Amino acid sequence: MKARFRTLFLSDCHLGSGGAQAEQLARVLKHVDCDAIFLVGDIIDMWRLKQRWYWPDAHNTVIRRLLKMSHRGTSITYIPGNHDEFARQFCGLVFGGIQISMSAVHETADGRRLLVTHGDQFDLIVRNSRLLSIAGSTGYELLLRLNRAYNAGRRLFGLPYDSLSQAIKARVKQACTFISNFEGALVDEARRGGFDGVVCGHIHKAERRMIGEIEYLNCGDWVESCTLLVEHRDGRIELVDGLALLAERDARAEIEAEVGSGRSDPDMDEIDPWLAGVFGPTPRLEVFPVMSGMMPNARVG
Ligand SMILES: [Mn+2]
Numbered sequence: 387m388k389a390r391f392r393t394l395f396l397s398d399c400h401l402g403s404g405g406a407q408a409e410q411l412a413r414v415l416k417h418v419d420c421d422a423i424f425l426v427g428d429i430i431d432m433w434r435l436k437q438r439w440y441w442p443d444a445h446n447t448v449i450r451r452l453l454k455m456s457h458r459g460t461s462i463t464y465i466p467g468n469h470d471e472f473a474r475q476f477c478g479l480v481f482g483g484i485q486i487s488m489s490a491v492h493e494t495a496d497g498r499r500l501l502v503t504h505g506d507q508f509d510l511i512v513r514n515s516r517l518l519s520i521a522g523s524t525g526y527e528l529l530l531r532l533n534r535a536y537n538a539g540r541r542l543f544g545l546p547y548d549s550l551s552q553a554i555k556a557r558v559k560q561a562c563t564f565i566s567n568f569e570g571a572l573v574d575e576a577r578r579g580g581f582d583g584v585v586c587g588h589i590h591k592a593e594r595r596m597i598g599e600i601e602y603l604n605c606g607d608w609v610e611s612c613t614l615l616v617e618h619r620d621g622r623i624e625l626v627d628g629l630a631l632l633a634e635r636d637a638r639a640e641i642e643a644e645v646g647s648g649r650s651d652p653d654m655d656e657i658d659p660w661l662a663g664v665f666g667p668t669p670r671l672e673v674f675p676v677m678s679g680m681m682p683n684a685r686v687g
Contacts, residue, residue: 387638388419389631392495393617397426397504397587398607400469401445403434405609408444414614414628415451417635423452423460424490426587426605427467427504434469456483463490467504467588491581496621498582500603501575505586508571569604573597583623585615594625 400406434440456462462484466473476486489503568589576584583601592606592613603623606613612628 389417389635390619391418391420391616392619392621393422393424393492394418394420395424395426395502395585395603395605395615395617396429396608397467397605398428398590398609399448400428400431400434400607400609401448402440403431403609404440406431406445407608407612408442408448410612410628410632411608412444412447412451413632415448415455417632420455420460420616422492423455423462424492424502424585425452425462425464425484426502426585427465427506428469428587428607429464429467430470430473432470432472452484453482461485463487463502465489465502465504468506468509492585494617494621494623495619498601498621499580500583500585500601501579501581502585503572503575505568505572505588508568508575509588569593569597569602573600573602576600592625594623 396411399408399411401408452462464473464484464486465488466477466486473486474488477488479486489501492500492502494500572584572586576582577598577600581600583603585603585605587605587607589604590607590609590611591604592611593602593604594615595602601623603615603625605615606625608628614626614628615623616626617623
């Protein structure tokens with residue numbers, strides 16, 4: 387028995403990075419049934435993939451499940467984020483039934499209009515200094531290492547010590563201020579556009595609350611929190627803990643098994659003949675001809 391929703395909103399899966407909880411996400415997708423899905427950015431982490439090619443089967447399973455749902459009638463809209471900004475060049479196009487766009491408007495069952503956007507456009511530090519946010523995501527350690535190399539170079543030319551990390555740290559502190567303004571900026575944008583709410587991602591902080599008269603909805607992420615937003619039949623939006631959803635399903639499956647329905651592993655995929663036709667016997671890189679073309683040195687499998 388699948389969980390039935392009107393709409394799902396997912397963001398920040400970061401597929402292609404080691405942190406992505408792809409297996410759990412694939413299990414959730416297998417367990418749900420819905421009319422529409424919004425992929426709210428940073429679904430694929432190209433920043434990481436460019437550093438090191440990493441694409442295990444579970445990551446492919448997520449993509450395959452989405453394409454399968456699309457094929458079976460779920461309307462899917464993909465709004466690229468900053469980690470998958472390569473896809474922004476395809477805005478306005480449809481791939482495998484998946485509509486790609488910069489942002490979207492969703493009308494809930496109870497007639498409210500929601501602005502759907504990843505949100506990085508409002509994160510000034512990302513807009514002003516892409517390098518800094520890459521360094522920030524890789525960690526403070528990198529800054530220290532850069533600083534050591536920088537000063538080793540300066541010493542070589544007889545120049546005095548100069549703390550690069552200090553300078554960057556001042557900027558990072560600034561970044562924190564920007565992120566704390568993130569929610570406010572999105573709510574302002576929704577108000578300006580006459581929306582009743584805004585759905586976003588980007589800051590990996592799941593949230594559903596009213597800010598003034600605007601409903602602020604953040605999908606969270608699939609790196610740590612494993613959360614998603616769901617819209618019920620009546621238009622009510624709920625923040626769902628994906629792992630709790632699975633635990634509940636497992637408990638129910640256990641009871642069914644005791645009753646003696648004799649079902650095997652619910653996560654095993656039967657190969658859909660349509661998908662087999664699309665991908666051939668080894669559904670690997672063909673999913674992303676664009677990506678494989680971009681990475682001549684990609685090591686696969
Ligand atoms: Mn982002």
